[in-house]
Amino acid sequence: MAIEIKQLAITYYPIPKSGSSSIKYALMALDGNQRALADPDNEVHGQLTTNYVDPFLAVYDGHKGKFTIVRDPLERLLSAYTSRISDARVLTRPTADKVKLENFGIPVDPDFDTFIFNIEKYCACSWEIQFHVASPRYFTGCSLFLFEHVFKFEQMDKVEAFLSSVSGRALDLPRLQIGGRKISPSDLSPAALAKAMRFCRYDYGFLVDHYDPQKWGGIPEGDAGDPSTLHVFGDPAALRDGRIVYPRTARNLLHFMLKRSLVEPRISL
Known part of the structure; x- marks a missing residue:
């Protein structure tokens, strides 16, 4: 769930596509575990993993010095598209569900418009896409x-200064995952931009103290059932009243049952 460096009393909660590769590599050095990696951009995640938490609960885990790095939701979504779809071509990997891709009739090399208009289907076809576009709340809690x-x-310069301060030595933060093709909001069609902003709407609410959606024209009106970063684990092939429903996890169910007795109270007359 979190990356704890006990001797420095800090705990990092990585969010995909938010500088996590660079921070993990730096933390390996600070923890005395840095080693030569043939492909540090990707191999670092095998050394220090990123795990999910319940997006609807706060994370009370007792760790000290919690920190995380957040990113503009739209720019993070665009980065996920370019790095996973365009560069890594994850939809051509064995981990992608070829049967679902064929049944949905969606291409494995979509342009951004095709991707965003079918994003719930692409999430259902690839865990890697799910992982990289999921709400930051899946990694930090609510x-x-x-x-x-x-x-x-x-x-990132402030992160570098922070890690240098807690470690007591000057740290030169590496810059990983900075290659590949870039796409900016100005490259999007009006319809694709509107769909992308609707998809990110809850993340802008979550990060209201850090990012303003008005920078990209605001959140357009829509339906409450529109897909969002909190819906990425829903199944678009099994809708309820035409809507993707957030699946209840075992942890959510346990939390619910702890608050509601299985036995209905009896009323004495």
Whole structure:
């Protein structure tokens, strides 16, 4: 769930496509575990993993010095598309569900418009896409108030200064995952931009103190059932009343049952 460096009393909660490769590589060095990696951009995640948490619960885990790095939701979504779809071509990997791709009739090399208009289907076909476009709440829980430091992606120099301060030595933060093709919001068609902003709408609410959706024209009106980053584990082939339903996890169910007795109270007359 989190990457704890006990001797420094800090705990990092990585969010995909938010500088996690660079931070993990730096933390390996600070923890005395840095080693030569043939492909550090990707192999670092095998050394320090990123795990899910319940997006509807705050993370009370007792770890000290919690910090994370957040990113503008739209820019993070575009980065996920270019790195996973365009560069890594994850839809051509054995891990992609070829049967679902064929049944949905969607291409393995979509342009961004095709991708965003079918994003719930692409999430159903690839765990890697799910993982990289999922709401940051899947990695931090529902509250950032429990974090001692919340850095913005554009402030990596502050992260570098923070890690240098807690470690007592100058740290030169590596810059990983910076190659490949780039796509910016200005490259999107109006319809694709609107769909992307609707998809990211809950993340802008979550990060209201850090990013303003008005930078990209705001969140357009839509239906409450529109797909979002919180819906990425829904099944578009099994809708309820035409909507993707967030699946109840075992942890969610346990949390619910703890608050509601299985035995209905009896009323004495």
